[in-house]
Amino acid sequence: MNPKKRELESRVTELEQALQELKTQLSQIESQEQHDAIDHLDEYLQSMDNKWENVRSFWPIVLAELRELFGNKNSSGKE
Amino acid sequence: MSVTTHIPEDHVPEHQRAQVAQGPNWMKWLQIAGLVYLLLVAVSLIGGGFKLAAGDQAKELFAFASNPVAGLVVGTVATALIQSSSTVTSIIVGLVAGGLPVGIAIPMVMGANIGTTITNTIVSLGHVRQGEEFRRAFSAATVHDFFNLICVVIFLPLEIMFGLLEKMGAMASQWLVGGDSMSMNGFDFIKPLVKPPVKFLENTVLGGLPEAVAGTLMIALGIVTIFMVITLIGKLLKSLMVGKAKQILHSAVGRGPVSGIASGTVITVLVQSSSTTTSLVVPLAGSGVFSLRQIYPFTLGANIGTCITALLAATAVTGANAIFALQVALVHLIYNVLGVVVVYGIPWLREIPLVAAQRLADATVQNKLYAVAYIGLVFFVVPLLLIGGSNLMGI
Numbered sequence: 001m002n003p004k005k006r007e008l009e010s011r012v013t014e015l016e017q018a019l020q021e022l023k024t025q026l027s028q029i030e031s032q033e034q035h036d037a038i039d040h041l042d043e044y045l046q047s048m049d050n051k052w053e054n055v056r057s058f059w060p061i062v063l064a065e066l067r068e069l070f071g072n073k074n075s076s077g078k079e
Numbered sequence: 080m081s082v083t084t085h086i087p088e089d090h091v092p093e094h095q096r097a098q099v100a101q102g103p104n105w106m107k108w109l110q111i112a113g114l115v116y117l118l119l120v121a122v123s124l125i126g127g128g129f130k131l132a133a134g135d136q137a138k139e140l141f142a143f144a145s146n147p148v149a150g151l152v153v154g155t156v157a158t159a160l161i162q163s164s165s166t167v168t169s170i171i172v173g174l175v176a177g178g179l180p181v182g183i184a185i186p187m188v189m190g191a192n193i194g195t196t197i198t199n200t201i202v203s204l205g206h207v208r209q210g211e212e213f214r215r216a217f218s219a220a221t222v223h224d225f226f227n228l229i230c231v232v233i234f235l236p237l238e239i240m241f242g243l244l245e246k247m248g249a250m251a252s253q254w255l256v257g258g259d260s261m262s263m264n265g266f267d268f269i270k271p272l273v274k275p276p277v278k279f280l281e282n283t284v285l286g287g288l289p290e291a292v293a294g295t296l297m298i299a300l301g302i303v304t305i306f307m308v309i310t311l312i313g314k315l316l317k318s319l320m321v322g323k324a325k326q327i328l329h330s331a332v333g334r335g336p337v338s339g340i341a342s343g344t345v346i347t348v349l350v351q352s353s354s355t356t357t358s359l360v361v362p363l364a365g366s367g368v369f370s371l372r373q374i375y376p377f378t379l380g381a382n383i384g385t386c387i388t389a390l391l392a393a394t395a396v397t398g399a400n401a402i403f404a405l406q407v408a409l410v411h412l413i414y415n416v417l418g419v420v421v422v423y424g425i426p427w428l429r430e431i432p433l434v435a436a437q438r439l440a441d442a443t444v445q446n447k448l449y450a451v452a453y454i455g456l457v458f459f460v461v462p463l464l465l466i467g468g469s470n471l472m473g474i
Binding site for chain 1: 198201202203204205207208317321324325328329332333355358359361362363366368369446447448450451
C-alpha cells in the first residue's frame with residue numbers, strides 16, 4: 001500500500017477518535033447543564049404563578065414599538 | 080431535664096419554612112382526595128343540571144355548536160379565557176352526561192387543546208427583555224401551538240367527513256364497559272358517593288325553583304366548582320410533585336424523543352395540568368440548556384397526560400349517558416395519542432411546528448407586535464372568522 005495513503009488513513013482514524021472523544025465530552029457537559037437546570041424547577045414553578053406580571057412587563061414594550069411604528073410613519077408623512 | 084434547642088427563624092431554609100407554613104404532606108393528600116370528590120360531584124352537578132334545564136331539548140340547546148367549527152371555537156376561546164383545558168374538558172364531560180351529543184362535544188375538545196397553549200405563550204413573554212433568550216423561550220412555547228393546530232387541520236376534516244374519532248371513541252368505550260351502561264359495571268361505587276350531595280341540592284336548596292332555573296344554577300355551580308377545584312388541585316400537586324417531576328426529568332435527559340413524550344405524559348398526570356408542564360419547559364429552553372428539538376416531544380406528552388382529568392370526570396357519570404361521557408373522554412385521549420403518532424411520527428410533518436415556531440420567534444424578536452398579533456389572531460380573531468366563514472358555506 002502507498003505509505004502516504006496509509007499515513008493519511010491512520011491520521012483520519014486518529015482524528016475520528018479525537019472527534020468522537022470531544023463529542024462525548026461535549027455531550028457530558030450538556031447533560032450536566034441540563035441536570036443543573038432541572039434542579040431549579042421549583043423556581044420555574046414559582047415564576048409561573050406570576051405569569052400576569054409577564055404580560056404587564058411585555059405591554060410597555062409593545063406600546064413603545066407601536067409608538068415607534070406610527071411615529072415614524074407620521075414623521076415620514078410630514079416630510 | 081429536657082433541653083430544647085431554639086433555632087432562630089432566619090436559620091431555617093426558606094423551602095422548609097414554606098413546608099411548615101403549608102402543613103404536612105399527608106394533609107395535602109387529604110385535601111386532594113376531598114377536591115377530587117368535589118370534582119366528581121361538580122361533573123355530576125353539571126350533568127344533572129343540564130338534564131333538568133334542557134330535558135329532551137339538549138341537542139336543540141346546543142344547535143349553535145352543531146357546526147363543528149363553532150364547537151372548535153367554543154372550546155378554544157373558553158380554554159384560552161380560563162386557561163385550563165382540564166376544566167373545559169371536565170365541563171364538556173358533564174354536559175355530555177346531561178345529553179349534549181358526542182358529535183358536538185368532539186370539536187370542543189379539540190378546541191380545548193388549542194386554547195390551553197396560550198398559557199405557556201404568556202409565560203414566555205417574561206423573557207421579552209432578553210433577546211436571544213426570548214427567541215428560544217417563545218419558540219418553545221409556540222411549537223406546542225403549531226403542533227395542536229396541525230392536529231386540528233388533519234383530524235377535524237376527518238371527523239366531519241367520517242366521524243373517525245367518534246367511532247373510535249365509541250368502540251373503545253364499548254370495549255371498556257362491555258357494551259353495557261357504565262352504571263352496571265366497575266364504576267358503580269362512584270354513584271352512591273356522588274349522588275347524595277347532588278340530590279340534596281336538587282331537592283332541598285333548589286327544590287322550590289322552576290326546573291329550568293334550578294338546572295341552570297346547578298350547571299353554573301358545577302362550572303365554578305370545577306374551575307376552583309382544578310386550580311386548587313393544580314396548586315397542591317405542584318408543591319407535592321415537584322420532587323418527582325425533577326426525578327422524571329433527570330431520568331429523561333439524553334434519552335431521546337420517546338422518553339421525552341413519556342416523561343411529559345407522566346409529569347402532566349402527576350400535576351394534572353398540561354399548561355404547567357408546557358410552561359415548565361419554557362425557561363429550560365429559554366436558558367439555551369435544552370434545544371427546541373429536545374423540548375418538543377416533552378410538550379406532546381403533556382397533551383396525552385392531560386386526558387386523565389376528563390377520564391376521571393367520566394367516572395362520576397352514571398345512567399344512560401355514562402357511556403357517552405366516557406366516550407368523549409376517550410375521544411380526547413385517542414385524539415391526542417393519534418396526533419402524536421401521526422404528526423410526530425411522519426418526519427416532514429414533525430418538522431412543520433419546529434420551523435413555524437422558529438420563524439415566528441425570529442419575527443417576534445424583531446418586532447413584538449407579532450406576538451400580540453399571533454395571540455389575538457390564533458386564539459380570538461381567526462376562530463370568530465372561521466365561524467362566520469363556515470356559516471356562510473353552510474357547514
